Amino acid sequence: MSERKIIDARGSFCPGPLMELIAALKLMEIGEEVEIWSTDQGTAKDVPEWAAKVGHETVDSGEKEDHWFVVVKKTK
Amino acid sequence: MSKKVLIVGGGLAGTIIANGLIRHIGEEIRKGDVSITMLGTSDTHMYQPGLLYIPFGKIRERELFRPQRKVLDKRVIFHIDPATNIDVENKKVTCNSGTVHDYDYLVIATGSRLMPQNIPGLAEGAHWLYDLEGARKMRDALDKFEGGKIVVNVNAPHKCPVAPLEITFMLKEYLEGKGLWDKTEITYTYPIGRLHALEPVAEWAKPAMDEAGIKYETFFNTKEVDPAGKTIESEEGVTLDYDFLVTIPPHNGAEVITESGLGDGGWVPTDRKKLTHPEHSDVFVCGDTTNIPISKAGSTAHFEADTVIDNLASLLTEGRWARDYDGKVFCFVETGMKTGTYVWFNYETPPNPGAPSQMIHWFKLAYNRLYWLSARGLL
Numbered sequence: 531m532s533e534r535k536i537i538d539a540r541g542s543f544c545p546g547p548l549m550e551l552i553a554a555l556k557l558m559e560i561g562e563e564v565e566i567w568s569t570d571q572g573t574a575k576d577v578p579e580w581a582a583k584v585g586h587e588t589v590d591s592g593e594k595e596d597h598w599f600v601v602v603k604k605t606k
Numbered sequence: 607m608s609k610k611v612l613i614v615g616g617g618l619a620g621t622i623i624a625n626g627l628i629r630h631i632g633e634e635i636r637k638g639d640v641s642i643t644m645l646g647t648s649d650t651h652m653y654q655p656g657l658l659y660i661p662f663g664k665i666r667e668r669e670l671f672r673p674q675r676k677v678l679d680k681r682v683i684f685h686i687d688p689a690t691n692i693d694v695e696n697k698k699v700t701c702n703s704g705t706v707h708d709y710d711y712l713v714i715a716t717g718s719r720l721m722p723q724n725i726p727g728l729a730e731g732a733h734w735l736y737d738l739e740g741a742r743k744m745r746d747a748l749d750k751f752e753g754g755k756i757v758v759n760v761n762a763p764h765k766c767p768v769a770p771l772e773i774t775f776m777l778k779e780y781l782e783g784k785g786l787w788d789k790t791e792i793t794y795t796y797p798i799g800r801l802h803a804l805e806p807v808a809e810w811a812k813p814a815m816d817e818a819g820i821k822y823e824t825f826f827n828t829k830e831v832d833p834a835g836k837t838i839e840s841e842e843g844v845t846l847d848y849d850f851l852v853t854i855p856p857h858n859g860a861e862v863i864t865e866s867g868l869g870d871g872g873w874v875p876t877d878r879k880k881l882t883h884p885e886h887s888d889v890f891v892c893g894d895t896t897n898i899p900i901s902k903a904g905s906t907a908h909f910e911a912d913t914v915i916d917n918l919a920s921l922l923t924e925g926r927w928a929r930d931y932d933g934k935v936f937c938f939v940e941t942g943m944k945t946g947t948y949v950w951f952n953y954e955t956p957p958n959p960g961a962p963s964q965m966i967h968w969f970k971l972a973y974n975r976l977y978w979l980s981a982r983g984l985l
Binding site for chain 2: 537538539541542543544545546548549550552553556557574576578579583584585592
């Protein structure tokens with residue numbers, strides 16, 4: 531299992547955490563996981579919603595000290 | 607012994623840094639204590655944001671170009687010799703000619719490139735205006751367009767995140783001017799669940815599109831295009847018909863970055879405040895090349911470049927760091943052929959676009975000319 535990729539999108543207004551995640555997933559292999567960090571609370575909702583729509587898997591999500599995080603597994 | 611600053615890339619970021627640095631350390635350059643060398647890929651400097659106006663006949667091609675040698679301060683040593691390998695461990699950059707340059711400080715500003723070929727059928731089926739050839743083709747195709755379904759398709763990642771909205775609203779007014787709007791339907795697609803990555807911009811764009819009669823499809827990540835059948839399909843399972851497809855193609859960073867093992871997709875990992883490689887404080891990264899999660903845009907490159915200039919000048923003359931980059935970005939947004947607005951933000955402050963006005967449109971037109979002063983490090 532390869533190391534989980536981290537996208538630190540804290541403080542990102544443009545293009546925004548979800549756009550960063552979409553761009554990163556394109557460069558990953560099926561089965562790999564990525565964890566995105568964001569200071570935008572909307573990310574905690576947007577990312578799982580998008581992942582479900584495309585067919586990727588949301589592995590984990592929650593809140594840490596100063597940011598929200600979501601872990602997505604590329605499935606297709 | 608003389609210190610060598612090596613800048614890889616002759617676009618906006620590299621050019622502002624070279625010229626701006628010279629203005630700070632002219633004395634050291636004169637005495638031969640510091641040299642600045644730039645490795646570019648072309649003898650011509652292009653004002654990329656001007657491409658937006660090409661398909662609509664609102665700017666002349668020659669206005670977008672100047673000889674790079676004339677844009678650069680004459681004290682900058684300039685080679686048109688693209689880098690083929692960047693070795694940050696051994697502080698060496700190899701060029702196409704085989705020449706190897708060493709450095710004390712390296713600036714990587716190799717930019718981004720269009721990758722329509724990353725999506726099946728996109729290059730064959732779509733128009734774009736992010737390079738001169740594409741803008742010319744789009745202009746010629748628009749001349750022949752007699753009405754029908756237009757899809758404006760946005761892919762990630764791309765530079766200048768407001769350009770897709772500008773293109774959409776300008777297209778509408780252009781077609782109105784030609785008397786074709788009644789026979790045309792525009793659908794704008796966007797990868798995430800709203801009309802722009804910036805939430806305040808999305809909140810402005812939605813009613814503006816509703817009022818303009820522009821349709822939209824969010825959560826649309828392009829899977830493939832069928833140029834023969836004239837359809838575009840998303841990963842989310844939506845298929846749209848089109849008569850005229852405009853795309854914002856996905857971008858990658860420069861090939862030399864991936865080939866040198868400096869970062870996936872050509873994006874170099876970058877400290878968001880110092881703008882340096884995380885493991886090499888003598889390697890600065892600027893402009894589209896960084897992996898920082900903020901806009902890939904000339905404005906970003908400009909404000910980053912100002913920070914790099916201050917830090918490099920300070921390191922070269924006083925041996926200390928000057929300041930951090932705060933994430934500042936400022937973007938004009940054309941909201942039609944005669945109105946515009948703007949957004950600015952940084953790592954801490956969210957954007958807040960104002961009401962569009964004719965005056966801001968004029969400011970943007972003025973900036974299109976003032977750009978050459980920016981590139982020279984004067985603005």
